Amino acid sequence: MKIGNRIKWAVLALLALMIIPAAAIASDAKLEEKVVVYSTHGESMLELVADAFEAKTGVEVEFINLKGELADRVRAEKANPQSDVMYGGPSSVYQELKKEDLFVPSTPEWAAKINPLFKDKDGYWYGTIQTPVLMFYNSKMMSKADAPKDWWDLADKKYSNKIVSRNALSSSARATYSALLQQFEKKGELADGWKFLKAMDGNVKRYYGSGSLQFQAVGREEAPLSFAVLNSVVDNKIKNKMPLEIIDAESGSPVITDGIAVIKGAKHPKAAQAFVEFAGGTEAQAMLANKFNRMPTHPAAIEKAPEWMREIKFKVMDVDWGALAVKQSEWMQKWDSEIKDSGKDKK
Template sequence: MKKRLLAALLAGMMVFSLAACGSKESTTTEDQKEDSKAEESAELEDSLVVYSTHSEDMLEEICNAFTEKTGVEVEYINLKGELADRVRSEKDNPQADIMFGGDTATYMLLQDEGCYEATKPEWAGDLPDDFKDADGYWYGTYKTPVVMFYNTDLMTAEEAPKDWSDLVKPEYAGKIITRDSLSSSMRSTIAALVSYYTANESEEAAWEYIEGLNANIKNYYNSGSMMFQAIGKGEAAISIAVLDNIIDNRDNNSMPLEIVDATSGAITITDCIAAIKNAPHPNAAAAFVEFVGSKECEEMVANSFNRMPALDAALEGAPEWMKTGYAPMTLDWADISANQSATLERWETDYIDGNKTVQSN
């Protein structure tokens, strides 16, 4: 009798224990579901502030599309070459939510300084490793080749430079115009060239090259439109710019421009985006990163502004020329990032001739 009672009690305890375990598992699952729902339904803030280097027209189209999709109103501010410095200076009291534009080296540098918040957009897994941070602190949006080009009314293909090394030759003295240090693409170009010649020759050779380039440059422009107008008017034959701007002025403004497919390759910048750490509108910031890097937005920008998407899937609906592109120069962007500040300071302080700088009115 006692044995039967003990067996019954043990059986009851086992049933209760299993029920309790089942109840605990069920509760955990429900909690997980609630947490997931909470994450999915995180409310977007009403507004968003974007610091960028991109053109007003491009920012307007992207931001209007984002507002239409989400209801979030976007204020965008074009900071040109001052973008990184502004984000850095506001690190302890961020005034913006998004940093949009600038190269990989700049993003690596600011990431090390703790300026970004990690995000996890749905398309992140489809983006090649070379175009994103492994921990989600920044993502590439557009592949931006920087190339040489020339005015075909002033120079033949035989007379034009064939590689970056040619720009320092005596025959090109006074025949080159470029952007100044306000241009983020020109800053990236100088940092890349110094790194390239240091790696392949020596640091001394790299700075001799920059000195020779400055000697041959007729003018530096702090406005991209002014620089292209100068090329169009025949003030100089040769210049350097991002590929999409050259194509836009060639095809839409009927300028007689020819692109140089440099022997050592195009300086291919990856334009990036990141959410700023401790930003005023973190949920809207994450949603903006999600939208900008999506196939939908990248295809839109590719067709409206000739920007080459970093997301391969977006090439399907992009202009045909983007599917071939130009071979990239072999560059160590980690090295460029580590030395960028010192390189640019030296370039601005010791090499740019201020008397050659043309200011916009």
């Protein structure tokens, strides 16, 4: 063997010795025995993800469903976190909590494959589910010609008593009302945005605290028109045989990103990072797509998702979720105290 080749192989051997231990440390890193997950997702969804993660890693998942109280709970425990992972809730909330120094960054293997719309540029949170919010109507009660063409039509008096809606305790409703307001704010017309919401409120027959009650109201023909996350509309149309038709709003529809993040000060940080890796990966996202109609953010998972997720087309509303994170709480407090049901007695 020539001297040049000997040097070449010696260098390669040295590099191998430098690389192998690092890889071994990464692969042999021992995870903690459990991970605590705070979430807004339903228990059946959480159980599915938890069982699959436990089967893959041996790590026990302790999850708590906190619905609308999730962000407040994470804030309250900042000095002594009781959870390792925040899973679920809209990206606007994640952006708020990032600013409050409540997360640590992570770099899952799939991070680069996710559209920038669905992740934090610094890696503090990632979207695992994309959730379009669309208007829909009961086709037995309303024709396509009579249905609204855009969100702003919901303020038209011809839809008086023809709308049922979720209240602002629903994260999707909060995000939608705020996104609609922002469209006015961007034009310097926020006051007109509040007038629009008040006029829309005047047409709402009733607000509901749960999605199931909302859809039951439309199904039993209490009112023909509403808005909700797309997967819930599809669920009720396919599984419950409801005569629902989706409206592709002319100005687009808000698309909420449900996120996941590792909580700063987590007591089980390695297991937390592993849970984020799993929950945002192709396997878990495709699993939720097929069992719960949740639309993935991961392109490879979309390919394994139900056919309707690839076929349904809708325009996306231009929403600055980062800017919205700063104002959403204030705006929704005003909506709840000054707008909701404010026009009902004047009819």
